[in-house]
Amino acid sequence: MHKSRAVLVVFFMFFMAFSFMSCGKEREARIKIGINAPITGDIPKVGEGTKYAAQMWLEEIEKAGGLQVGDKKYKVELVIEDNESKAESAVKANTKMISEDGVLIIIGPQSSKQAIAAGGVANDYKTPMISPWSTNPDTTRNRPFVFRGCFLDPFQGPVVANFVKEELGFKKAAVLYDVASDYPKCLAEYFKKAWEGINGPGSVVAYESFTTKDADFSSQLTKIKGSGAEFLFTPQYYNEVALIVKQARELGFTAPILGSDSWGSAETVKLCGPACSGLYFSTHYAAAGAKGQTKEFIDSYKQKYGYVPDDVGALTWDALRLAQKAIQNAGSLTGDIAKDRQAVRDQLAKTKDFEGITGKMSFTEEGDPIKCAVIVRISDKGEFEFYKQVCP
């Protein structure tokens, strides 16, 4: 009895001795940047890309000895929080980063499902937030503190429609999309509208849908084949793309299949194999044949992590660079976090002709960038080749 109590006391004292471990360290001013990423959950690959891009950015800053703002060099710290691909956790993570960690700016969340909810929190607490990948207009609508790093669906739909019309000269389109998922559904709608605007009503001969996690598309594809469509547009994610393309070819549908930026993952080619080569999709940037700073980014990412970064990585990188530029343009940091956040937001809103690796960007009133889209062709080697650039 006495022994155990003595052990307990010793243990407690030993433990308490550590409580002064961090004493004596300098309380230096740091710039904290929050990363709200889906590291676990439905889309871990997206979270991984976000995290890697952020860590690469931090390394570059550390190599330079910190972030130069005005005449002072600040140490930068990343606060990476996992949002589990859930809206609730994204909101919790944002609140935590804002009120506990005192971050200056937040990068993320990536999907609209989380970005809309989390953006509300960021705007309430007057903390700037850039969502690199969210395409839903609600993310930034009426929220002066929320920005995004990518173009929106109302732009991308017509891009694909115009491309097909001009380059391939087709007249009859088929669309296959996931009715239960926000992004494919809206993009399919915008595409249909744009296509019918060009070719007149009835030019979308098949408009077929399925629901998330379906794996058999044979009935929809048979209908599409029978409709006499000259090509198929399917704005789906990489796992579904592989299934759709393979099943379409097995059913004897030989016409081209086109996609959107959700195809732009390293996994697409891995899962789809040669069936996907020669297909086109619209996206934010093309990895193969990139030049200048885009190439630098791709090369160092590939060297570090062993694969070519997909568009999430590139967009996150751009969002971080945007943040960095806004912080530097703010001139100096007062140390009062509320004032600094306001200053950074004002600088972000003023961004004009920012040279990002995914193209030139200027922000609109709503915090959406005006930027160009790229049409990419999947080469026979499975690389994403630059084909054409389309600007607004």
Add this chain to the structure above:
Amino acid sequence: MTERLKEIYGSVPVIGWLIGMLVAVVTESAFGAGLAYALYLPKVPALLGLTVVLKQPSMFPAAILYVFLIYALPIFFAAGLTAPWANRMAAAMEALPLWLSAILHLGVLYLVLHLWTDMSDYRLQISKLTMIAVMLTLSINVINGYMGEFSCSHPGFMALGAYASSTFSLVLFRQDRLFGAPILPEFLGPYMFPLGLLLGGVAASLGALVVAIPSFRTRGDYLAIISLAFMFIVKSVFENLEVLGGPRGMGGQPHWATLPAVFIGMAVCIVVINNFVNSTMGKALNAVRDNETAAEAMTVNTRRTKMTAFMFGAFWAGVAGGLYAHELRYVNPSSFGIQSLAEILAMVYFGGLNSVVGSVVGALSIQMLSEALRPLELFKWIIIPLLLILVMIFRPTGLIAFRELNVKRTLGPRVRKSGG
């Protein structure tokens, strides 16, 4: 010494502990920031140091010291010191009607919570979401615990409640993308919010009626399957209802789920459910669970009992869904899927079936665990299920199962003065 401690703290009534907590939170708001600064903590530890454990392990000892000085010491000191007065107070309150005494206790608890969450917005949010989780867990406990059926449609009920109450507040009080201009002036909104929640609850119970009519003709696994199907139906209905935003979801709800609103919601939910399960109906429900034929023979109208309980549980899930929607201010059909079902089931089976206290404990511990373990990323999803498996092995019905909550005895004094 241990005996002596037991003697002192065994005699502290609930009100004594509440006073202790009050002293602790007052201490924190007075000295918390200063102490945190002295201990080289970046800020006041938000959740008793739980969040720093894995993020910045080097700060953990300091956080523990902080928790000891700010919470443990004042609570035990004040509770122990005031025990005689607290007992007298408890005895005096015992003379009052039970509802008044309960309200007084809840008032002090609210005060504690208010002061505590005032220190940090993160705390506030976690507390609110945890209270909503408590409501959800309790409401599913009525069905899965007290009624003994395995229902999987809770996210569906929650979605019905969330959408119904969101529609209510957006149509009436907010300029919005889906419904256009508001009908009533916005300042009325917070007062009408209870009505919106009620509407959410009613929508959910009507949904429950739809499940109940076909499924209660069958027993056991069938209800599980039908209710699971119902959950998917609700989800796809909302995905295809373009009026309610479809898969894009519905955003822009006013932020009415404030601390008092959520606290009152939870308190009413606990009181009503506790009364329900202790009523004749609740006992009949237990009889139906244990042996339906025998219950029928003992003149229990089993069908009506089951229907009522099912709709009752769904009602509270709907109310919780309404609060949830007004806290996150965005709802999306995919938030109410199988993952959310897994979380709700985990909370109820972790805490304990057939027990109000168990539900509270389950919701609280799963919520806190998942906040504390978040920095572990993937391993979080290994540790929490592992814990659940361990609980299922060693306590198959959950941590605190099959225990009735007797409010009168819980709130009463621990030591009775002779003649007092």
